[in-house]
Amino acid sequence: xxxxxxxxxxxxxxxxxxxxxxxxxxxxxxxxxxxxxxxxxxxxxxxxxxxxxxxxxxxxxxxxxxxxxxxxxxxxxxxxxxxxxxxxxxxxxxxxxxxxxxxxxxxxxxxxxxxxxxxxxxxxxxxxxxxxxxxxxxxxxxxxxxxxxxxxxxxxxxxxxxxxxxxxxxxxxxxxxxxxxxxxxxxxxxxx
Amino acid sequence: xxxxxxxxxxxxxxxxxxxxxxxxxxxxxxxxxxxxxxxxxxxxxxxxxxxxxxxxxxxxxxxxxxxxxxxxxxxxxxxxxxxxxxxxxxxxxxxxxxxxxxxxxxxxxxxxxxxxxxxxxxxxxxxxxxxxxxxxxxxxxxxxxxxxxxxxxxxxxxxxxxxxxxxxxxxxxxxxxxxxxxxxxxxxxxxx
DNA sequence: TTTTGTATTTGAATGTCACTCATAATTTTT
DNA sequence: AAAAATTATGAGTGACATTCAAATACAAAA
Numbered sequence: 001x002x003x004x005x006x007x008x009x010x011x012x013x014x015x016x017x018x019x020x021x022x023x024x025x026x027x028x029x030x031x032x033x034x035x036x037x038x039x040x041x042x043x044x045x046x047x048x049x050x051x052x053x054x055x056x057x058x059x060x061x062x063x064x065x066x067x068x069x070x071x072x073x074x075x076x077x078x079x080x081x082x083x084x085x086x087x088x089x090x091x092x093x094x095x096x097x098x099x100x101x102x103x104x105x106x107x108x109x110x111x112x113x114x115x116x117x118x119x120x121x122x123x124x125x126x127x128x129x130x131x132x133x134x135x136x137x138x139x140x141x142x143x144x145x146x147x148x149x150x151x152x153x154x155x156x157x158x159x160x161x162x163x164x165x166x167x168x169x170x171x172x173x174x175x176x177x178x179x180x181x182x183x184x185x186x187x188x189x190x191x192x
Numbered sequence: 193x194x195x196x197x198x199x200x201x202x203x204x205x206x207x208x209x210x211x212x213x214x215x216x217x218x219x220x221x222x223x224x225x226x227x228x229x230x231x232x233x234x235x236x237x238x239x240x241x242x243x244x245x246x247x248x249x250x251x252x253x254x255x256x257x258x259x260x261x262x263x264x265x266x267x268x269x270x271x272x273x274x275x276x277x278x279x280x281x282x283x284x285x286x287x288x289x290x291x292x293x294x295x296x297x298x299x300x301x302x303x304x305x306x307x308x309x310x311x312x313x314x315x316x317x318x319x320x321x322x323x324x325x326x327x328x329x330x331x332x333x334x335x336x337x338x339x340x341x342x343x344x345x346x347x348x349x350x351x352x353x354x355x356x357x358x359x360x361x362x363x364x365x366x367x368x369x370x371x372x373x374x375x376x377x378x379x380x381x382x383x384x
Numbered sequence: 385t386t387t388t389g390t391a392t393t394t395g396a397a398t399g400t401c402a403c404t405c406a407t408a409a410t411t412t413t414t
Numbered sequence: 415a416a417a418a419a420t421t422a423t424g425a426g427t428g429a430c431a432t433t434c435a436a437a438t439a440c441a442a443a444a
Contacts, residue, residue, distance in 0.1 A: 156352025189381025
């Protein structure tokens with residue numbers, strides 16, 4: 001297994017998917033940009049979906065790493081969750097192409113939506129629940145909220161905001177601002 | 193424009209999409225189930241995506257209607273938001289096929305994700321922000337939170353939970369329970 | 385009723401890919 | 415350097431979505 005060639009194909013795929021979208025991207029074009037024949041692609045990946053999912057799994061590694069390190073530096077659970085929220089949105093703002101791939105294109109892959117047990121996806125979400133559990137243990141957070149549900153709530157909120165920003169042509173909404181608002185709502189609630 | 197035939201095709205499409213998924217569904221099969229020729233489908237819809245989006249737009253009408261009526265009966269803004277949350281999850285539980293279509297298949301449509309200015313989608317989300325604005329006006333909710341961001345936070349959370357439930361084979365998680373948790377987190381925050 | 389005109393329907397044909405596989409090129413082993 | 419094993423190639427195949435020339439149904443006029 002030639003790792004160099006595999007990586008070349010993945011890098012080409014990132015470009016092509018970002019430019020044309022997953023659906024319109026042609027495997028032939030990915031191969032061309034990677035400097036290999038169409039068939040070669042299928043020696044390294046089982047199909048087009050597999051290319052996309054592989055991009056996800058591999059791009060998530062440094063993202064998860066980075067996020068975990070950042071949270072390590074924070075003392076309270078609240079600070080950790082705040083760091084997750086701002087960190088996620090900063091990532092979306094600074095790497096919009098990658099964000100578009102992970103947020104939008106990935107969801108068009110049938111294989112991803114159904115039956116995909118993405119380890120990296122789970123790992124990313126678990127950063128949230130771990131911080132939350134810490135907060136429950138040390139008395140910062142309410143005990144009656146289930147960590148598994150909480151991580152879905154927070155991630156769902158973040159994801160929706162990110163997606164909207166990525167989709168909006170103008171991108172006039174300030175993501176820093178959105179981060180503050182999410183923090184306020186989720187951590188403090190909306191009651192006056 | 194034969195409305196009867198159009199409806200027949202849409203009904204057939206709902207069945208086929210629910211059974212085979214959007215991606216695997218064949219237009220020929222939809223036409224067969226509707227009792228028309230393949231080409232006829234294209235007299236009523238511009239393409240496969242258009243069929244799916246039309247289903248969405250039309251199925252959303254009674255859902256939106258029903259939701260608005262329910263909220264009308266509630267007095268406080270908090271009660272309205274609670275009703276929205278439980279209403280949405282009840283719908284997901286009681287019409288899982290339709291939920292799967294609206295939550296999962298729809299997002300695999302490239303046309304829907306990009307550039308789709310879904311009126312009905314917006315209308316549904318706006319129910320949230322209207323209730324929220326009411327709460328801000330009458331002093332129930334904090335004034336510093338932007339209604340547009342709030343509706344995305346709440347819908348994102350709801351959607352994530354719904355999607356997970358729909359995807360999970362076992363469906364062992366109780367959606368009633370999830371509703372309570374979302375209400376607690378979003379309305380009251382997580383601080384102890 | 386027949387004819388002429390119009391709107392609707394049909395399904396075979398077309399075009400576009402994802403994916404395969406027989407052949408070729410390259411590398412490794414003997 | 416020949417044989418064996420591995421890797422790469424790209425023309426070919428099959429599966430649809432979509433189209434469109436021809437057929438059919440329908441309606442209005444004669």
